[in-house]
Amino acid sequence: MTLKALGLNCTLSPSPKPSSTEKLMGQVLDALGQLGVATDSQRVVDLDIKPGVTHDEGDGDAWPALRKRMMEADILLIATPIWMGQPSSVAKRVLERMDAILGDIGDDGRYPTSGKVAIVAVVGNEDGAHHVTAEIYQALADVGFSIPAGSSAYWVGEAMTDTDYQDLPGTPEKVAQTIKTLAANAAHLAKVLKKDNYPVP
Template sequence: MRALVLGCSLKSSDNESSSELLGREVLTALADHDVEGEMLRAVDLGIKFGVSTDEGDGDGWPSVREKILAAEILVIATPIWMGQPSSVTKMVLERLDAELSETDELGRPSMYGKVAAVAVVGNEDGAHHVIAEVLQALNDVGFTIPAGAGTYWVGEAMGSVDYKDAGPKPETTGATTKTLAANVAHVARLLADSPYPAS
């Protein structure tokens, strides 16, 4: 089993990212279920805006798409900005919109049989809204959403402490991340053994 975590921080890899940290914690938890994976920081990859599988002329999305196609699990790790997923997350979701018209050899949408989850960090309310928005979009393009497919940490309202700087991490976030990993790996294996029927 393979997982891809797309870190949707607004920051490049030259900067620490709380959403990437939580995404890496998801990868660590998935490893306990024999899932290998990697993390990519979307802003580093030259992904162009658009709604096709390839926007041409140096677009970084086709190589990301190949990694998504090769994985059974996709995790979106996003910060909250103004109560919303990051603009980078929205760009990634817009690029995935192209999968609505992509099918496999049996006529099934290209993302059928793949499982999705989301990891969210922020210093304001909105984690449930962000999880709902991202998971609904992923489900629309064919991903299966297991129970408990979201994990999050939200700091004090109007606070300034990031997850990466928060000191000891709350047991609730850690436990939720472990549950996410267990459920995502379980459903991914079920779908690998018994794929969706042809459309």
């Protein structure tokens, strides 16, 4: 059984600027890849994702194509920095656009995301990783994604300093272990749900 994962890098920095969020997202995707999961990624800020809560906000909106990639994946990874104790505005734009899924309940009573798994990765130089994770996971659960057991993968540096995750000489042991566990749990849950989705209510 081949699983697919899509990582959405919700950094505020457009390509090709360096991104700590990109580094952590890449590590999680690499861990999934080691488990046989096919991976893909997108730096969302590079696309013109228009504001709104529908699947298509008109001419030039890049969301429909990104949504198609998301719906083709078994695992969705949202990676975001922390700004002012919050997920990035890019991450919030992604969640807002997912609101349209609430109108997509099928005749079987399920969302089209039923059976899909979502995970989160967070980086920052301030406290708030658990808060950011909670906000994103709640929104993803609301629109039908399943959340695997365990923590999100996150790193927060000392507050009010200039040290970025991408500048660390190596990955902290606890972060590396969390990445490994998160990937294993996500792949396992996705495999279970792909084989035997939730029952029709």
